[in-house]
Amino acid sequence: MKFNKIVTIGIGESKLDENYWRKIDTLAEKRISLPKDSPEIKKQLEDADCVLVNPFVFKLDKSLIDLAKKLKFIGVLATSYNAVDFEYAAKKGIVVCNIPGYSTEAVAELAFAVILNHIRGLDKAKAQIKAGNYSEPAFSNCHEIKSKKFGIIGLGSIGSRIAEIALAFGADVYYWSRNRKKDIEKKGIKYQEIEKLLSECDFISINLALTKETECFMNVAFMDKIKTGAVFINLAPNELVDIKALENRLKKGDITYIFDHCDELTTEQANQLSKYKNCIIYPPIGFQTEEARVAKQEIFVENIVSFLNGVPIK
Amino acid sequence: MKFNKIVTIGIGESKLDENYWRKIDTLAEKRISLPKDSPEIKKQLEDADCVLVNPFVFKLDKSLIDLAKKLKFIGVLATSYNAVDFEYAAKKGIVVCNIPGYSTEAVAELAFAVILNHIRGLDKAKAQIKAGNYSEPAFSNCHEIKSKKFGIIGLGSIGSRIAEIALAFGADVYYWSRNRKKDIEKKGIKYQEIEKLLSECDFISINLALTKETECFMNVAFMDKIKTGAVFINLAPNELVDIKALENRLKKGDITYIFDHCDELTTEQANQLSKYKNCIIYPPIGFQTEEARVAKQEIFVENIVSFLNGVPIK
Secondary structure, eight states: OOEEEEEEESOOGGGSOHHHHHHHHTTEEEEEEEOTTOTTHHHHHTTOSEEEEOTTTOOBOHHHHHHOTTOOEEEESSSOOTTBOHHHHHHTTOEEEOOTTTTHHHHHHHHHHHHHHHHTTHHHHHHHHHTTOOSOOSOOOOOOSTTSEEEEEOOSHHHHHHHHHHHHTTOEEEEEOSSOOHHHHTTTOEEOOHHHHHHHOSEEEEOOOOOTTTTTOBOHHHHHHSOTTOEEEEOSOGGGBOHHHHHHHHHHTOSEEEESOGGGSOHHHHHHHTTOTTEEEOOSOTTOSHHHHHHHHHHHHHHHHHHHTTOOOO | OOEEEEEEESOOGGGSOHHHHHHHHTTEEEEEEEOTTOTTHHHHHTTOSEEEEOTTTOOBOHHHHHHOTTOOEEEESSSOOTTBOHHHHHHTTOEEEOOTTTTHHHHHHHHHHHHHHHHTTHHHHHHHHHTTOOSOOSOOOOOOSTTSEEEEEOOSHHHHHHHHHHHHTTOEEEEEOSSOOHHHHTTTOEEOOHHHHHHHOSEEEEOOOOOTTTTTOBOHHHHHHSOTTOEEEEOSOGGGBOHHHHHHHHHHTOSEEEESOGGGSOHHHHHHHTTOTTEEEOOSOTTOSHHHHHHHHHHHHHHHHHHHTTOOOO
């Protein structure tokens, strides 16, 4: 089976490798690729049975879904569904597919990259070498993950992987999640109330999905509960953290906050946070590995193939 | 039981925290602390029954051991015994204690710190933020440990820990060692011939002890066998690697070599290696964590206490 017409919106040629475009082109009679601001979008949607969309630049709302009377499948080139009114689409019998999990390992590994970079003073170490000094460094206060309390807020796929790796490092691993996860508890990862986790853990990684309920999860009260000296890592959306509450805590100088989604802040906010020495900012590199880049495309195309073959999509 | 006289050689006051000096002072009638070049050393050794020595600055050879006619115990403030003629001491019934294993976790964690720093481009990422650019980085070619072949040469305590952590990251872990280690093989860490390991692994960590047999273990033939694109990590003594063979391989530009014992090279050698972009040099920071610093002193003093109590020392 094939689609009659695939319309892609906001997915520049460079967003997919050539071999994936070639594969997509075998799945439809024709493909129309439109930029996000094309005046043709409405017209082209009318007889499209498949729409592939880049949700970071284009929203597929109710009115557009209503326009596309032949639409059967929407492929979203991201993990998040948010830019597509997927509940409305589902009601109309249209299948919407996102790309879950392609960057799970990339993000989990980055958590340890940024923690270890910080606690082993790698920047200072490299600066010393650059200055031509090959002797024992004069700096100290480096630390180990081993035997520390490592807390994870939100135990989805990324949180679970961080928990497992932390366990291998010899940390004492705790998690808080809305629901208990008995499977992972069997591995020795212990459930803990959120307040206790915040106030006792030396490393804390927040890995919640962003929903209306989790927005500003880290409010003033929670931010103040974080253990003195703790390293708090946020490789998840920044909206999980109340920026003012964060800044108030950073001012005290007694925790380290590391995050990578600075592109979600205004430049003003990012500049403001970058003034704090105990706030370590990375560009959004959590998902940026070659492996994740390939997996993302692989799953994106596989979703379309599975739909056409009538195979249920996970 | 107590010693009559402890002589320390080359162990400055700052080498041990005050509480450990206090503890040592409870273990003898008196303590004489001498700098490495003190003219008094020979005279003070004559009636010492315990000598504590910093092997990096002072060698306790046969003639000195012969001088110390009442000597029962030598405490070495390092992992290496090499600066003490311990075989000769043993023949004379003198117990020699080193400090094994205090930095096992520190070194194993550093292996992942330097690997992840490299494969995730953290230096570039931070430089971008410093330049005030908070958007998605333009660099790519970042990688994951997951699903890669990770080879470990030498499966002692540090090598074993690196193997276990690599396994948790989802790597396919191999080891080569003079002797098979069935215990660790049960965990899924596979034995592999050295040539095959070098030519197939994406990450290779060398963790051999330095002996006459392992000096220049990485010779021209082995160095040339390393897989194109591989990252080779040496947090063990540099003498394990033939520097000329290393340089020849670095010239090809197709492997990355990361090491931290640059203090063991001449400045000329270190400067020469630092010219290669694919040679990443850290100062000797493998053992430099607060946890290792405390554990080292703890074990050093515990060895003396155990000896006095007649408890066999591991």
